[in-house]
Amino acid sequence: MDGGNQSVVSEFILWGLANSKNLQLLLFVIFLILYLLIVSGNIVIMVLITTDRHLHSPMYFLLANLSFVDMWLSSITTPKMISDFPRENKTISFAGCMSQVFFAHCIAGAEMVLLVVMAYDRYVAICKPLHYFTIMNLKRCTGLVFVSWTTGFVHAMSQVIVIVQLPFCGPKEIDSFFCDMPLVIKLACVDSYDLDILMNADCGVVVVTCFILLLISYTLILISVHQSSKAGASKALSTCSAHVTVVMIFFVPCLFIYVWPLNVTWLDKFFAVFYSVFTPLLNPAIYTLRNKEIKNAMSRFLSKYIGS
Secondary structure, eight states: OOGGGGGGOOEEEEOOSOSOHHHHHHHHHHHHHHHHHHHHHHHHHHHHHHHOGGGOSHHHHHHHHHHHHHHHHHHTTHHHHHHHTTOSSOEEEHHHHHHHHHHHHHHHHHHHHHHHHHHHHHHHHHHOGGGHHHHTOHHHHHHHHHHHHHHHHHHHHHHHHHHTTSOOOSOOEESSSSOOHHHHHHTSSSOOHHHHHHHHHHHHHHHHHHHHHHHHHHHHHHHHHHHHOTTHHHHHHHHHHHHHHHHHHHHHHHIIIIISOOOOHHHHHHHHHIIIIIHHHHHHHHHHHTOHHHHHHHHHHHHHHTOO
16 A cells, blocks of 8 residues: 555545534533533542552552543543534544544553453452452552553554555545544545554454453352352452442443444444543543542541541
8 A cells, every 4th residue: 555645635624513603602611611510520539549548559559540540531532522512623633543542442452451450459358358469469459550551553554554554645635533453444545444453453462362361250240249149249240340340331332433333423432431531520520439449538638638
């Protein structure tokens, strides 16, 4: 393919979420508030876990990393979407578009692997409690977080290296609020059918593998605890329900966008908004509302720094 054809298209036009000016103004206010809540909520969790010694455990170390990932997952696309609402011409440069593709897949890939690591952490805590701190020591936790970021980076590079070599010579309108990989491929001046399948398969390897590992982890937890006590199943569900909820609200949209695409524009936009905005928003709420230790840490923080 002739990489020189890339210079013909220097920018792309984003159609966004709506055409009505009144609706765009309403969406501007809504998503601005949601984004501020995402950033502040995840920063609060990271600050609490960092400053409160009662939360210096493997589970909360991983949770702090999840909050960091969530904050950046939303920051890849949401600020651009918010700033585009009042604009007539919603454009993004070629370099900016490729950056969105890279960081969206890098951060999302890292979060998927991190959720698997958190499931493994819960498996060890519930099924092997006496060996928990030996197995999930700081060195291993740090190594597992590094693996999650490495996986995300390799996955994102495998996507971008292919896309930047495609010839873009004419169509440049993207019916979305950000540069999503399947939509960008469709703009290339080549037959993109086989390439689209290949890229979906690449995403599928990461998404489906992580999803299967998560299902196995939580199934083993339920089986193990149920065998040891009749009340075990409900206890395990109570302990892991927050993790399972987070997994479902993150993986389901990704599955229908990248692995089994439905090719319904409004539904693709809904799924994209869901995993890039609502997942990072819901994660802090899910973990704080159902976690007494986080609530107690918040009380201690407020009494120490505000009450005094």
